[in-house]
Amino acid sequence: MSERKKSLITTINNQRKYSQVAKAAVLSSAMLARKNSSSRGAPGSAAPFGARESIAAISDMLSTQHKKPVRSSYVESDRVEWALKIACTISMITVCLHTPRTIELFPPLTYIILAADFISVSVFMLDSVLRIHYEGIFRCDSSYLSNRWSQFSVFISIIHLLSFLLHCYQLIGKLHFSEISLILLFSDKFFPFLHLNYRVWYGVIRSIRPFIIIRLIPLIVKFKLPKNRIEQLLKRSSQQVKNVTLFFVFFMTLYAIFGIQLFGRMDYHCVQPKTDPNNVTIMDLAIPDTMCAPEGIGGYECPNPMVCMQLNLNAKGEGFYGMFNDFGASVFTVYLAASEEGWVYVLYDCMDSLPSYLAFLYFCTLIFFLAWLVKNVFIAVITETFAEIRVQFSEMWQKKEVTLDEGFRKKLEKTDDGWRLIRLDGEVEAEGPKQKLQWVSSL
Template sequence: MQTTFVPALSKMLVNRKTSFKDSHPLSDFGPDENLNDNADIDWVNKSWVRGLLRFCAFVSLVSVSLNTPEMFAISIHLMYVTFIFDLIVTFLFSAEMLAKMHIRGIVKGEAPYIKDRWCQFDGFMVLCLWMSLILQVFEMTKIVDMYSYWSIIRFPRPLILIRLFREKLKFQLPKQRINTIFKRSRNQIINVTTFFLFFMCLYGILGVQFFGELRNHCVRNGTNPSNVTKADLMIPDYYCSTNPDYGYHCTSGMVCMQLNLSNVQRGFDGFDEFITSFFTVYEAASQEGWVFLMYRAIDSLYAELAFVYFITLIFILAWLVKNIFIAVIIESFAEIRVQFQQMWGSRGSATDSDSSQVIQCEGNSWKMVLIDENKAKGFAPPFFQKILCSNFFHTFFLLLVFANAITGATLSFKDQASIYNKLDGFYYAEVAFTVLFDLEALFKIWCLGFQGYKKRPFHKFELLLAIGTTLHIIPDLYRGHCTYFQVLRVVRLMKASPMLEDFCFKIFGPGKKLGHLILFTMCLLIIASSISLQLFCNIRDFDKFGRFDQNQDVKISLI
């Protein structure tokens, strides 16, 4: 019996490595840094090497963001600095690529380099780095002008920032389930895209049929339609109609005339033909300046027709289709989450923690907490512990927050003298509020202990506000940037409504997840800014994309 049990146990342990719950093989969807269990750990797979390469990816992003003609005009030495850093980064990534090719094989092998998606991405980034180096050599030797359009070669380089966080994109699911999820999501996205393109084409054709060319402008009498200057146009410029039954009619001294203007002069939007109309519909669907297009159509043609056309366009293309796209993405993520829950089941509590829970009243809300939270960890006697858990304590400070919000809302700067007289009655009121909230934070720390106090995220937020508002009441810092901490006190009023608190928690989630989301959004913003920097920095006398800080301002204003 013992001889049969040992092989069976060994076989079970081996199978556990390749199956999970329902005997489906697991597939890794993410970067595979380690090759396999039997391969020797080479230098390319060591953690410090991967950390160095991630740092090199960040250096490469900074270097390509500084590689613009306007930055080199500020300091010519910056050209050589960026070239040296790019040279070092390129050699390191090239060495990594050659090492992985040697270990994995290029085409043949257990996990060939050319068949791995992340390796393909790494190889493409190395190719872009070498092309950028060659281009910069030509620019330094004056063979190629720095303002040439060859700088577009550098635009894929900011994507190397993906290497900083791609290890977080690794997850495991049965391959069959992943393929089912991807297939269903792909079909939904294709259906929504087809739905969107159908209405784009429909409104493009309707625009051509309803409006056509919109070229009539109010100009001075005797204006040559082929040679129009700004002095000939009405101020402000108006589109008009030659039909007395509809549209806008020019004032005395002006005449409605069709002008022969080029697309550069009149703009690239309109309803002249299907291609131009399709682009105009897309511009209107982005809700960027669509009202001006509608006003142009109202001034030239029937107002009722323009109203119906543009209002239905915004409702279907800007609102309906956008929400459908969001719903498809949410459903895909929800399905992946359900698949994980079916595989892993409910997570049990840790064995070293007390999982017994009790109902506790905190202010006006009730919640389930661990028994360990009720244990006194501070130096306060039990009497003060009861005060901390009482309704009176929480209600008093909520009313205090409400009073502080009302006091701040009554502040007015209509009187010019109040701008310079900072130490007025509002200052002394703020000092009183700050002292009370500081005492509240110290009282909670005294009762719960610092370790017990910082376990709750909302307590950390309260402590941050206490420190910030304490700095704010310093006379030299009063009504400066520290005022933000005073304003953020109103967030504490969410504790007055458990439904509102729960709703906000569902929207924003824990602070750590919200921070990751903000960080991810900032990374996308930086990548988009660096890409657009290399696409448009070669345009002379165009200062919007000359430096990274200017480009960042443009992106933020677009958002």
């Protein structure tokens, strides 16, 4: 009995192998016939999508030969999907409402947010546990955590759980008569280095929660694209995006270094004569605050009785705006100018601190290369990528069935003149009314 089963399995595998080879042969012969037919046509009337359709059909067919059958399970049911959609929506609403101002205006809102977060966290954790139980963790290639989307889902679920526990921890700390709050106060008083009491900056964990919208998108928008198509698309677009990104980073770095070398620390301001450079008040500055240059440099000269003095201001005092003090601040200023938002005020400060022609030359070339050239090239690359995606979808949805039907209506036979493609229904004579009418008209 076992030998009979083995022979049956061997026969089935051989049949599958032969069917795959036959399909590939038929499709390759269809491509050859289409190429010959297009080359025999008019010189300027070549079919633009012929080769692409056949190649797409072959790649789709060969990529789907070894796919494993999808098992129907409870984790793929519509109820689980709807529960995840509702949980994602609740999570986005609660993360928008959980702000100090909203809770200050309506204090009971914190308990409503806590209850809603409990529902969403329960759904996320239950879904992760069920999928891990059904697919396994690291048992094989089809396990749950072997997929990047699954890893992202587990990460977001853990972040939601930590955010929920942090919210509970915050509420417990506000209960002045509970034992846990007294323990926290005692530990914070005698062991401050442990930081057991709630701190406001702990809420940074909630900043990752808005990424739940990435998990909601695949649940709403569903489409399937073969893996080989995705790889081809990424290979084409990633190289172009990489080149444009390097182009952008090169100009950002170049102009950041130019800014440091040309302008540097622009600390000279028009102030009152007896101003302390280390303790400057708003009453000591000119109205409006004006940058200036020492005598002999060629910048702006302060009117009497103001004097041009170098002030010892930190970055916070200067407002983190239009600085070329170091590389980081210079990169931020270059990015500000490249975005074309408020860059003219930086230009005015540079014109007041140094000769005008240096500022004109620097900012005119910066706007040309970064704001116009690189931005337009980047937009062109993104547009081309989306156009390629549209072509891939149109080929998969509209041309696939036509190509396969045309290929499988023919067979490859060896004749006296060589290998020929012969239609399977070429010698079949139909006896319908249309054929009879054609026979009568031919007489």
